[in-house]
Amino acid sequence: MKKVLKIIGIILGIIILIPVLFVVYLRITMYSPDAEEQVDFNSGSQTVSAGDELSILTFNIGYAGYNKEEDFFMDGGEGVLPQSSDKVMENLSGIASVINGEDCDIVFVQEADIDSRRSYNNNEVAYLASSIGKPSAFACNYKVSFVPYPIPPIGKVYSGLVTYTGLNVGDAVRYALPDTAPWYMSMGYLKRCLLVERIPVQDSDRELVLVNLHLEAYTDEEKRDMQMNVLCDLIDEEYAKGNYVIVGGDFNQEFEVNDNPPILSETGWLPGEIMLSDIPAGFKLAVADNVPSCRSLEEPFEDYESSQVYIIDGFVVSDNVEVQSVEVIDRGFECSDHNPVRLEVRLRP
Numbered sequence: 001m002k003k004v005l006k007i008i009g010i011i012l013g014i015i016i017l018i019p020v021l022f023v024v025y026l027r028i029t030m031y032s033p034d035a036e037e038q039v040d041f042n043s044g045s046q047t048v049s050a051g052d053e054l055s056i057l058t059f060n061i062g063y064a065g066y067n068k069e070e071d072f073f074m075d076g077g078e079g080v081l082p083q084s085s086d087k088v089m090e091n092l093s094g095i096a097s098v099i100n101g102e103d104c105d106i107v108f109v110q111e112a113d114i115d116s117r118r119s120y121n122n123n124e125v126a127y128l129a130s131s132i133g134k135p136s137a138f139a140c141n142y143k144v145s146f147v148p149y150p151i152p153p154i155g156k157v158y159s160g161l162v163t164y165t166g167l168n169v170g171d172a173v174r175y176a177l178p179d180t181a182p183w184y185m186s187m188g189y190l191k192r193c194l195l196v197e198r199i200p201v202q203d204s205d206r207e208l209v210l211v212n213l214h215l216e217a218y219t220d221e222e223k224r225d226m227q228m229n230v231l232c233d234l235i236d237e238e239y240a241k242g243n244y245v246i247v248g249g250d251f252n253q254e255f256e257v258n259d260n261p262p263i264l265s266e267t268g269w270l271p272g273e274i275m276l277s278d279i280p281a282g283f284k285l286a287v288a289d290n291v292p293s294c295r296s297l298e299e300p301f302e303d304y305e306s307s308q309v310y311i312i313d314g315f316v317v318s319d320n321v322e323v324q325s326v327e328v329i330d331r332g333f334e335c336s337d338h339n340p341v342r343l344e345v346r347l348r349p
Helices: 002-028 085-102 124-132 221-240
Strands: 036-038 053-060 106-113 136-147 155-165 171-176 193-200 207-214 244-250 253-255 272-274 283-286 313-318 321-328 341-347
Touching (some): 053 085, 053 313, 085 124, 106 207, 106 244, 124 136, 124 155, 136 171, 136 193, 155 207, 193 221, 221 244, 244 321, 244 341
Parallel strands (some): 053 106, 207 244, 253 272
Antiparallel strands (some): 036 171, 106 155, 136 155, 171 193, 193 207, 244 313, 283 313, 321 341
């Protein structure tokens, strides 16, 4: 009997020890970036001068994991991984076609994977660089050796923000945003950031400052405000220097100035809202509401009227940047759970 109890004790000890060792492993290997880090970048040769007109596209590609038939567990759906590697590459090809069709000077991309199980380890950053034919800068915001939830688990993730442009970039820096996940999730969660690039403006001491972002979705208002405060402090400082500032990406919040779609779902995700009073003096929202920019992943997409949709992608620009047009490009969520947004501006002399 004692021998049996001893064996049972050993088995129970092993059962307890395995998850403890796994948590220790995740903690040791946890991605812990500095508050500011230089990132590798390639520079184009196109110069920028006051008076120039520029076009910018922002596109959350959802790691090419979602077409309009997909759902996702964190939005209340059932899906975890895309159907197949072939489906990911089909979506990615469609994304590249959309970007090339818009032919913008600057392209902000969010949720681009380099080596993740959820996108079948396809290097999406390199694929888009080759397809678009523009130099790039990449800032990691999700790097976990193994995400253990749900079932089947997400597994390894290596993903982030990437900006493609042929402009003459002088510097690229990753700025960390405050963590919003509780401690027990932080080891397997995103480390969100801003990807900031600087382009010298010819015949002046000014710079064009580009900020690519993807703010937190699944958190409370207080923690969203913490991330917005970091953004606002940064761009306010740049504006005080006389620089041109263009911020673009997925804010995961609706915009006060838009005619936002109604909330239809009683169980789905609820976005926050960016008010004009939330952004610094000297800045304005450059957003559009011609069609939604994002859909809920609690179920497959049907249409804009009956599916839960949002407008959470857009731009914030300094008032020395003249907005000529801004438009959500209607792609019907055919290769991502987001539609891209196109902005055309002129740098005021």
